[in-house]
Amino acid sequence: MKSNYKRLGDYIRQVDVRNKDLAVDKLLGLSISKQFIPSIANTIGTDMSNYKVVQPRQFGYVPVTSRNGDKITIALYKEECPCIISQAYVVFEVIDETELLPEYLMMWFSRPEFDRYARFKSHGSAREIFEWDEMCNVLLPVPPIEEQRKIVAEYQAIEQRIESNRRLIATLEETAQTIYRKMFVDDIDPENLPEGWRMGTIGEIATISSGKTCKDKIVKKDEEHVYPVAGASGIIGYSSEYNQYMRILTTGRVGTLGVINRYNEPIYCADNVLVVESNLYEYTYQILSLLDYTKIQKGGVQSLVTQTDLYGG
Structure with a gap:
């Protein structure tokens, strides 16, 4: 074991705050793509007071890993206002952000190796579960906070470039379809085709x-x-x-x-x-x-x- 690997449980703690006063009505779910997503659950007649409140920069994860595409469902909540999630999920937070950045930790959770580790450490018969104790026993490298900030900044810069390229590709695709439609669909009269053209x-x-x-x-x-x-x-x-x-x-x-x-x-x-x-x-x-x-x-x-x-x- 490398000397700079630390036990995750020394840096995180569970949070269990319920929506007792119904002050939070933003209900979200978690996806295997490791994101908070709008919930599709039918909540008509549901008592929302028992749902768990998630504050910005806290994590949520689903302990059940079976039938989950070999992934663990876990995400960092990045929005500014709190949300609520199912009481079946686990909410936790970093104890001291001067020692461990949530964004750095989320990078670690995003690795395929962590998915494989979580599945390997999951136990159960009908459902395999990655228990909180196993989460706490995860070992990860924890460099000095300045180095963590540098790693996160570099990672986020790459993510932003990827997203910019996606938007550019989408725009170019829309432009290409517009040109095609104008040339070969909207401005074409099948009964009066340009010379040398035919329908096929x-x-x-x-x-x-x-x-x-x-x-x-x-x-x-x-x-x-x-x-x-x-x-x-x-x-x-x-x-x-x-x-x-x-x-x-x-x-x-x-x-x-x-x-x-x-x-x-x-x-x-x-x-x-x-x-x-x-x-x-x-x-x-x-x-x-x-x-x-x-x-x-x-x-x-x-x-x-x-x-x-x-x-x-």
Whole structure:
């Protein structure tokens, strides 16, 4: 054990303040993406006085880790006004922020290694639980507070750049769709096309195939399972094999329809997606993104789009 690793329990304490006077009405939940999120619970007729109050810079976590995607649900509350969460959750805080920054601690909780540790240390039969005592026994490096501040500042700067890039990409995507729609949809009269133009189908510019059932999919990447598995809404796990290695587009075949994803790496396309290959890659992407899937879908309980449907779209 490294000498600078400390026991977390020496730096944190549980907080159990109930909403007895109903002064707080902002009800939030916790997600496996380690964030406080709006609660979707039906609270009609519920006694909110027993819910736990969370103050800014306090933590909440869900002790139950089974059936949780191998993640522990834990988050730092960053907003300015208090909220309330379920009485089944644990609320805790850093005792002295001159010794341990909550933001630094949250960085530690965000590591995949901590998720694996919490699952390994969870116990129970019907439900596996990461108990408070196990949380307190976590060992982590605690550098001097100035170094913690520097690490957090660097981490937050990277996060801000990532978010700025996401917003820029989203803006560029919207611009590209606007240009495409103006050039090929809004300003086009099918009865009076520009000279040399004609109406066609997706099948004329793209090859469409179906994904296949992935038999060894796991949730987290490891040394053997390194290839992403593409489902209808995006990456759903990892496999030791791949069935696509070209630059492709995918769209949902059953259930989730109309979500178009780009891939340019070895990947395993699952059986609920259609795989689209085209030399006119970006043009095909825009067509698929603006396609009205309600006009071509089939199915009863679950919506369905076949290769034939898409070929003629």
